[in-house]
Amino acid sequence: MSEQPQPVAADRHTDTGAGRGRLGRRRRGAESVMVPDVEFTSYYGRPVLKAAPWSADIPAYLFLGGLSGGSALLAAGADLTDRPALRRTARLGAASSITASFGLLVHDLGKPSRFVNMLRVAKVTSPMSVGTWILSAYGPLAGLAAAAELRQLVPRRLQPLARLLGFAGRPAGLAAAALGPAVASYTAVLMSDTATPAWHEAHRELPFVFVGSAASAAAGLGMLGAPVTEAGPARRFALVGAAVEIVAERRMESSMGLAAETLHEGTAGTLMRASKALIAAGALGSLVASRSRVVAAVSGAALLGGSACARFGIFHAGQQSARDPKYTVVPQRERLDARNST
């Protein structure tokens, strides 16, 4: 009798984020510097949404898919303008990164043995279904173009095969280049078409961030792999890509509301800062990379790293925005109150 349950103020805790150990991690410093941010109600501070059950496979795929799509474009351009070294680098890069992507995507499934079920249907309401079909068309074409680069490795007695590859290289490469932009941009819709606040609220600009990131990554690979005499287009591609990515990312942050916070805090914040620094450094380096292979290679690596950091950063920001009920409740409550007051 003496142990009657005491009324616990478990509910109606206006979760300021403070005192729940969460803000402590986000903001450096002690209690004294904490500013109480938005007040909202939640159920024991638990998430309203479920975070995507995806591992690092998915952001890695976002990066490699973009790298592949951008590289297919560079390869086609190099093919048509007679830049064999750039063409070889870009074709091999496009094929190997899309092959790795397939592996990552299958590995991330809860039932990898059923990956082929993706091909049961074609649904325009499912960006993953659309993407599956894009990749199914794009992958073999990119592979064929890369195989044409390797035709010297075909044994002498299979020469007809090598000749066939030689003929198929250009059409396959051009077709892959036609699909490359779709490979690089559909992943933005894939992420945005969720209830995850930081991904959904970014849906207006995310495709531009992703294609910018794809261009700088592919350009980075081109600068790494091709001699400076052939890499002029890659350097220009890097500049345009970096500019698009940086501008689009800035606009995205200002249009996504409260969820933009997640791009500045924790793991995501670190990755996004690293991304911006690397992209800027790579872009600046590409301005002078025509003079030195070393500068070109370092700039190229920085661009690749910057692109990868952006993909992982955006991925982590989304996961954090789903785990913290603040990013679900506060904007929705504001929307609801605004509607009810009119």
Next chain:
Amino acid sequence: MSGMGNELYGPEHDVAADAGWPGDQPRKGFFTDTSVCIGCKACEVACKEWNGVPDDGFNLLGSSYDNTGALGASTWRHVAFIEQPRRLGVQDAGIAQLPTGPEGTSAVNVAADEAQTGDRSLLGTDSTKVSIGMPSTTLPGAEDPEGKRTEFRWLMESDVCKHCTHAACLDVCPTGSLFRTEFGTVVVQDDICNGCGYCVPACPFGVIDRRIGDKSTKNVGMAQKCTLCYDRLGAGMTPACAQACPTQSIQFGDVDELRERAAARLSALHEAGVGEAQLYGADPDDGIGGAGAMFLLLDEPEVYGLPPDPVVTTRDLPAMWRKAALAALTLGAAAVGSFLGGRR
């Protein structure tokens, strides 16, 4: 894309027919009236038993009587418990401003301790009994109900998949595993799901999840959620949770009728002075086109862990595809420009 119209957003008259089902099978759903929920969890148990849902861990979460935490791959009904310090006047139960006496819990505790530790010579012993905190069979405040009313209320709510009119999980499913049944409900086909997990972040309510566990766990790696007992519905039966509910807090029936019932119950509660009662998911004009499983709540949705204003993510999908197409063109143009735009 513009031809999609109400297939992505807004009120929709007949979800099953729009999904291609012939016939005029009425849409089925739940109306969960939390004002009569007693928190017995019979719904949770019945659901587990009927559907063969594995355990989701035997945890003590320290959140009142809620030890399942949230809906998930292995929790298809979840009873939320909310303990609220709340002035009765706010609830306006017709006894506002009446004297309430000392705070009930502590008063009862003092009374109980006195009874247990006082003079016990009548019992033939002179030892002083020490309270060891055993629970008693006396109801709190039983001796003097008027004087020991507490400023406290307990909310209980049995949560479940909303079976949305516009279901994001179904829209984004790349295998067609998630489908719309002839009853207008949304169900995962276990033999098709490949565990891509896309439905998980798509759900605006955080309902569906990928089941984790070792290899022996049933349907491990697949997306799992409430089926509104699709098998029982096919046999003309009531879903297990509604069947087991002893207070009719969970009502099963045709969605059209449930909406009327919900509206009637809401006005009855408002008339009785429970002004904070509100419906959730009952409006076909809301962000998901109305839920197949609607609720009557006694506080704001977020108090129960529900999103206050959920919107199906695919509402914005046509705009997203347009932006992606524009971005793809931009990338193509950037590549062309890079080859044409310079000498080297």
